[in-house]
Every structure is written in structure tokens, then in C-alpha cells.
Amino acid sequence: MSTTADALPRGATAADAHLETKPGRWITNWNPEKTAQWESVGKRIARRNLIWSMFAEFLGFAMMGVWGMVVPRLPDAGFTFTADERFWLIAAPGLTGALMRFLYTFTVPVVGGRNWTIASALLLMIPSAGLAYAVSDPSTPFWLLIIIASLAGLGAGNFTSSMVNISFFYPERVKGAALGLNASGGNLGVAWVQFTVPIVIITAGGLALDRAGLIFIPLCLIAAMGAFFFMNNLTCARADIKSFGLALAEKNTFIIAWLYIGTFGSYIGYANTFATLLKSEFPEVSMKVVFVGALLGALVRPIGGWLADRYGGARMTMIVFTLMCIGSLGLVLTLEQLNFPLFLGLFLLLFVAAGMGNGTVYRMIPAAFRARAMDPETGQLDPAKLVSARRLAGGCIGVAGAIGSLGAFFIPRVFAEAGIVGGFGVFLGCYASMLFMTWYFYLRRGSPMSIANV
Structure with a gap:
């Protein structure tokens, strides 16, 4: 009733x-x-x-x-x-x-x-x-x-x-x-x-x-x-359980999952380790400042999505990883100086970039699969292929989200094994690879996704 x-x-x-x-x-x-x-x-x-x-x-x-x-x-x-x-x-x-x-x-x-x-x-x-x-x-x-x-x-x-x-x-x-x-x-x-x-x-x-x-x-x-x-x-x-199986067979799923490790994984991983790193390097500084990075990262996520809608997810994601390369390189070069304002500023740059990247990479997912439904000659969408593309995008979101959250595990373990300076060196290499992959697969002239302005 x-x-x-x-x-x-x-x-x-x-x-x-x-x-x-x-x-x-x-x-x-x-x-x-x-x-x-x-x-x-x-x-x-x-x-x-x-x-x-x-x-x-x-x-x-x-x-x-x-x-x-x-x-x-x-x-x-x-x-x-x-x-x-x-x-x-x-x-x-x-x-x-x-x-x-x-x-x-x-x-x-x-x-x-x-x-x-x-x-x-x-x-x-x-x-x-x-x-x-x-x-x-x-x-x-x-x-x-x-x-x-x-x-x-x-x-x-x-x-x-x-x-x-x-x-x-x-x-x-x-x-x-x-x-x-x-x-x-x-x-x-x-x-x-x-x-x-x-x-x-x-x-x-x-x-x-x-x-x-x-x-x-x-x-x-x-x-x-x-x-x-x-x-x-x-x-x-x-x-739609089958969509996960379909997404697992797609190269794009794992490329985007790797990018999402760099954005969401970095956001949650740095948030969880920031207090420990701060206490290790600057024990005289109050832990009450730790929340600022996570706060900024959360607030700029919608901005990242908005910018991706306006200028393209791949373009904005490249800017995100460029900023993350700058932040991690800056920390590698300056950590031994024990300059707290510089340390905080570079860390906040990483938080802001990662927060924006959460929005830009999510914007890329439907666009990347939607591009497969587009005729490269006419630019028209095939309705049947568009339905399939939406299923793949839904599956990719679930798979990439799970894989991306592994950053919360990897970042603390990398710091434990390589030290703070060595850890940021590892992350610099990862961000550089993500920057290259975003360009190569989604923006490079002639790449399958460039025609759809992903």
C-alpha cells in the first residue's frame, strides 16, 4: 500500500x-x-x-x-x-x-x-x-x-x-x-x-x-x-556490476586510476602524514596548524571541477601535476634548511593542487569514454556507443576510486622506507610520469582523446 x-x-x-x-x-x-x-x-x-x-x-x-x-x-x-x-x-x-x-x-x-x-x-x-x-x-x-x-x-x-x-x-x-x-x-x-x-x-x-x-x-x-x-x-x-568487469578490460581505467592516485591519493596520504612530518622536522611548531592543508584541498575540489568543465579536464590536470612537481621538487631542495614558512607554503601548494586534481580527474572520466562514441571525421556521437561509454565511465569511477585511495597507504610507507627527502623525490618522479601520461594519452595531437577535447 x-x-x-x-x-x-x-x-x-x-x-x-x-x-x-x-x-x-x-x-x-x-x-x-x-x-x-x-x-x-x-x-x-x-x-x-x-x-x-x-x-x-x-x-x-x-x-x-x-x-x-x-x-x-x-x-x-x-x-x-x-x-x-x-x-x-x-x-x-x-x-x-x-x-x-x-x-x-x-x-x-x-x-x-x-x-x-x-x-x-x-x-x-x-x-x-x-x-x-x-x-x-x-x-x-x-x-x-x-x-x-x-x-x-x-x-x-x-x-x-x-x-x-x-x-x-x-x-x-x-x-x-x-x-x-x-x-x-x-x-x-x-x-x-x-x-x-x-x-x-x-x-x-x-x-x-x-x-x-x-x-x-x-x-x-x-x-x-x-x-x-x-x-x-x-x-x-x-x-551495474558488469560495468566493473568491462572497465577492468579498458586501458583508460588504469591510466585514470594512476592519475587519481596522484590527486586523491596524495590529498589523503599527505593529510594523514602531515602531522608526523611536522613533529619530526619542526617539533617546536604547534600541531594546530595541520588542518589548514586538508581544509584548502577540500575547498578547492569544486573549483577544480569547474575549471575542468570550462577549459577541459586533461588541460587542467596537466596544470595540477605541474604544480605538484614544483611543490615536491621545492621540498626536496629546501627541507634541509628547516625553514618552516617555506615548508608550509610548499606543502599547501601540494594540498591545493591535489584538491583541484580530485575534481579535474573525475571530470576526465566520462569525457574520456565519451570520446570513444564520437566519429573522428564528423564529430558526431553514436547513440549506441554512447550508452556503452556511460557504462564504462561508471565502472571506471568505482575502480579508479578504489585504486586511487591506495595513496593513503603508499605515501606513509614511502616516507618510512625512503625518508622525507627521499620520499618527495619518489613522488616527484611519480608526478612527472602522471604529467607525461596526461599529455600523451589525452592532449597530444593525434591521440585518440584529443579530438573530443577531454
């Missing part, structure tokens, strides 16, 4: 929207492409779902970043781990996070966006409670800490499930802006946790690292309750 009371905004009726709903806040005939439905109630329903989905994603990103703030203070709390072990604790969420990003792609179509947002928010209470327990006792063994740190990777999955969910709520003409806002709002979770943790862990009696985990508990409950009361499930949400 249909009902509307649990799904429609106040004052709206099913007759206005032509919506059919079922218990459990399921909407059975959602179609945002219908102007009447979208303008009458659809826009408000989509906005409401976006807000609460974004909040759960925000907490997920915060969970991914919390160990990056806790680890530098472990020696102050009595833990005697080696530098290599501390870098493992920072890297562990990135490894499991890549797997979660892939698995969470399928959860929304299976159980519903509202239902999974509730579940994913509550799941974050496991690593947060584990963190609070583990860091309260310096005798906690390393193996237990590494397991708990790995569970923080659950937060990475929140990004994927949120993006998948919100993509079903918005019409094509505004979907890019909605997803850009959703991603940027989620990225702000890293900056929030970096700003908050240094404040909450300091007490009159000394250091209270357990608070870094405890602050998540009430927020996870709020996110779950908000999703329960205000979000909806859509019966039209369907998983």
Missing part, C-alpha cells in the same frame, strides 16, 4: 509529485528527469538526502584521518613504537579503505541508500571505540593497534556509498554539481578531525588520547538517526 507521509516534504502531496512510497521510506517511482516531480518535491527530497548522506561521508573521512593525528602523540602517551611501526599505523586505514571503497559501491542498490547510511554510520563506532580503548593503555600491543587502525578504513567506504546514493537522486543537468558538493563536504571531515583532535586530547591533567575516538560516538549516532528519520531508499537504484 502506498503512503506519502514518511517521504514527502511538508505541504507536498503525492498528486503534485506523482510519487509512490512504501513503508521503510522507500520511493518506488523516483524520476528526477521529470520536471514536474523535480520542481514540486523532488528537489527538496534530494537536498535532504544529500545533507545527511554528506554528514555520514564527512565522518567517514574524519575516521580515515584520525590516526594521522593520534600517532604523533603516541610517544607522549608512553608508547614506545619505532618510527616504522608508527608509519604502519598511519598507512593501515588506507589499505583497508581501498577495499571498502570497492565493496561499498554495491551496498546502496542492494539494501537502499537510507538503510546503508544508517548502517555505515553505526559501523564507524567500531574503530572509534577501538581507538579509545587501545590508546588508553601504553601496554596495548602493536598487533592490536594495527588491527584497530585498519578498521578505520571503513570510513573510506562511506565516500563511495554516499556518491553512489546521491547520483540516483539528481537529474543529469545538476548531478555534477551535487556530486562535487558531496565530495567536497566529505573531504572537509579530514580538516575537521585535524583541527579538533589537538584541542580535545589536551586536558588539565595531561594527555587524553582516548578522546580522539570518543568524539565520534555521539556524532555517529546523530548521523544514523538523521538518516533514519530524514533519508529515503529508492527502488530505482540498481547496481
